[in-house]
Amino acid sequence: GAGVSQSPSNKVTEKGKDVELRCDPxxxxxxxxxxxxxxxxxLEFLIYFQGNSAPDKSGLPSDRFSAERTGGSVSTLTIQRTQQEDSAVYLCASSLSQGGVGGYTFGSGTRLTVV
Amino acid sequence: SQQGEEDPQALSIQEGENATMNCSYKTSINNLQWYRQNSGRGLVHLILIRSNEREKHSGRLRVTLDTSKKSSSLLITASRAADTASYFCATVATSYDKVIFGPGTSLSVIP
Structure with missing residues (x-):
């Protein structure tokens, strides 16, 4: 596509449920x-994928958070047993190169609300 | 530790005036980028300045970089109400690892 696509754009979930957020770079x-x-x-850094290298997961706040990137394209961020403090906008960005020389293109984000 | 820190946190100016925002960082960088965010959603890339550059222009935007002081400034000339947004600086370290964003400056341009 022409830009970075994130889905869903909004997600309301009950505390304790798992959610999956998708990013199509x-x-x-x-x-x-x-x-x-x-x-x-x-913006709080969570995780970074670069090509086939092992991802940099140093920003993930707890082991309830995980992410994967299949085939070097689509990425899914999973939050297990959601808590109210997980409520935030989750933004995905992609770049042509590791150094982001061409700038990073952001998706519109997923607004997660945990009730 | 946070890489980029913008100041001021909030800035309110009259339309037509110039707006200046500053960003400081802590470690060696490959490049520094400025982004704009409207309505708390996606960020839009504005301009990138490499570590070996000192000044760059793009339309009404002027960015400077002082690597000796580890600081950058973003100047928006002849501001417009549509410039109202949050502005973030982001640094890319020389090791090309994760991009770190500062907390942002909230700019309000009053018509």
């Missing part, structure tokens, strides 16, 4: 990032 982009943004806050 720009075709050919080797680098893919997940960030989390709480209301009125900056």
């Amino acid at each position: 720009i075709s050919g982009h080797t680098a893919l990032y997940w960030y989390r943004q709480s209301l009125g806050q900056g």
Whole structure:
């Protein structure tokens, strides 16, 4: 596609349920990032995929969070046993190269609300 | 530790005035980028400046980079109400690992 696509755009879930957030990056982009943004806050790095290398998971806040990237393209961020503090906008970005020389293209995000 | 820190946190100006936002960072970088975010959703890439560059222009945007002070500034000239948004700087370390964003500057341009 022409841009980074994220789905769903909004997700309301009950505390304790699992959720899956999807990111479809720009075709050919080797680098893919997940960030989390709480209301009125900056972006919190979660995880980074680069090509076939092992992902950098250093930003994942707990073992309830996991992500995978299949075939070097679509990525899924999974949050197990959701908590209210998980409520945020989850943003995905992709870049043509590791250094983001061409800039990072962001999706519109998934707004997750845990009730 | 957080790589980028913008200041001010919030800025309110009249339409037509210039807006200046600053960003400081802590480690060596390959490049620094500025992004705009409207309505708390996706970010839009504005401009990228490499570590060996000192100044870059794009339309009404002017970015400077001082690697000795580990700081950058974004100047928006002749601001418009449509420039109202949050602006973030992002640094890409020389090791090409994760991109770190600062907390952002919220800009309000009053018509």
